[in-house]
Amino acid sequence: MIGKTIDVVFKPAAKILERNYMSALGVNNTTAIARAYNSLRFGKYHEYRKRRYRENFPELIKENGNPVAPVNEMKDGWVIDTSGRLPYLEEILRESAEIIDERGGEKQHLRWRPFFQDIFIEDYFPRCPSILNFATSSDVLSTVCSYLGFIPTLSYSRPYGVRLVESWNKFDDKPDALPRESQLFHLDYHDKPMVYVIVVLREITMERGPFCFLPKSVSAKAEIGLGDYHTKKGGHRVTDEKMYAVVPESELIRLCYPAGTVLFIDSNVCFHYGSRNAVKPRHLMMFAYVSTIRTDFGDLVVKNMRYPVRKEDSRLRRMILDREYLPR
Numbered sequence: 001m002i003g004k005t006i007d008v009v010f011k012p013a014a015k016i017l018e019r020n021y022m023s024a025l026g027v028n029n030t031t032a033i034a035r036a037y038n039s040l041r042f043g044k045y046h047e048y049r050k051r052r053y054r055e056n057f058p059e060l061i062k063e064n065g066n067p068v069a070p071v072n073e074m075k076d077g078w079v080i081d082t083s084g085r086l087p088y089l090e091e092i093l094r095e096s097a098e099i100i101d102e103r104g105g106e107k108q109h110l111r112w113r114p115f116f117q118d119i120f121i122e123d124y125f126p127r128c129p130s131i132l133n134f135a136t137s138s139d140v141l142s143t144v145c146s147y148l149g150f151i152p153t154l155s156y157s158r159p160y161g162v163r164l165v166e167s168w169n170k171f172d173d174k175p176d177a178l179p180r181e182s183q184l185f186h187l188d189y190h191d192k193p194m195v196y197v198i199v200v201l202r203e204i205t206m207e208r209g210p211f212c213f214l215p216k217s218v219s220a221k222a223e224i225g226l227g228d229y230h231t232k233k234g235g236h237r238v239t240d241e242k243m244y245a246v247v248p249e250s251e252l253i254r255l256c257y258p259a260g261t262v263l264f265i266d267s268n269v270c271f272h273y274g275s276r277n278a279v280k281p282r283h284l285m286m287f288a289y290v291s292t293i294r295t296d297f298g299d300l301v302v303k304n305m306r307y308p309v310r311k312e313d314s315r316l317r318r319m320i321l322d323r324e325y326l327p328r
């Protein structure tokens with residue numbers, strides 16, 4: 001109750017701090033303030049999640065159902081699974097196709113980026129159970145949690161923990177403009193560390209504006225080379241020209257893969273961009289895993305996504321779906 005009152009009082013300031021990619025104080029300063037704020041509000045849940053990972057993870061995985069495929073390990077900030085063996089993949093491809101048929105190909109809402117839209121809405125959770133089954137599967141969570149070192153939650157806000165994103169320059173009124181917004185290199189600042197799990201829903205080629213990234217070690221060199229990245233002066237987006245002045249373009253990894261490929265990536269430490277020149281549509285399912293003490297004010301300033309929790313759900317699944325899960 002007190003926490004909610006503090007949120008109401010702080011919300012106007014949070015909106016100002018978040019505005020225009022945290023430009024008022026710069027990303028580095030703002031994320032430090034957000035971390036302190038969220039630690040105060042949700043620190044006890046994070047401590048619980050760290051402890052459960054350290055002390056009980058094998059037991060939680062067993063209760064959730066043992067992995068069915070060899071577990072992937074993220075190295076240098078990422079790993080790509082091309083085995084097609086992750087659970088619920090086939091179902092995700094089928095159920096996503098229904099969503100794309102129903103809501104894709106038409107402008108839904110493109111407030112921030114005219115070339116990119118999220119066509120997922122919460123109404124699909126009951127109709128498309130494979131989405132949360134995949135996101136909470138032991139195969140996916142073993143990779144995600146062992147990288148993070150704690151049990152995360154699906155993000156409640158920007159970016160939502162579950163998105164079905166459609167990139168297509170036919171929505172863009174300036175399709176030939178130079179890369180802008182998320183078409184430019186950047187590091188996400190929502191949490192540190194954080195993991196995106198990205199499922200390729202339909203084969204991606206260069207004409208579909210692939211998601212592109214630099215590994216963690218290369219990105220670290222880039223950050224040093226850029227000098228003032230994420231300071232008030234350095235800003236959030238980086239042009240190719242600036243990036244390739246400090247690291248070679250040959251290090252870039254393009255997510256041009258067939259349907260069913262899954263990328264696990266820490267988007268906070270791997271510079272990335274996407275949706276450039278998508279003359280044909282690109283469809284990805286994107287899951288965002290963050291801590292309860294994230295480094296932005298997203299949960300405070302945008303409408304939160306909530307995930308359905310059932311009585312019979314395992315403790316691990318509940319923790320992923322409910323930010324404030326604590327056993328009685």
Ligand SMILES: [Fe+2]
Binds near residue numbers: 182186
């Ligand atoms: Fe991003």
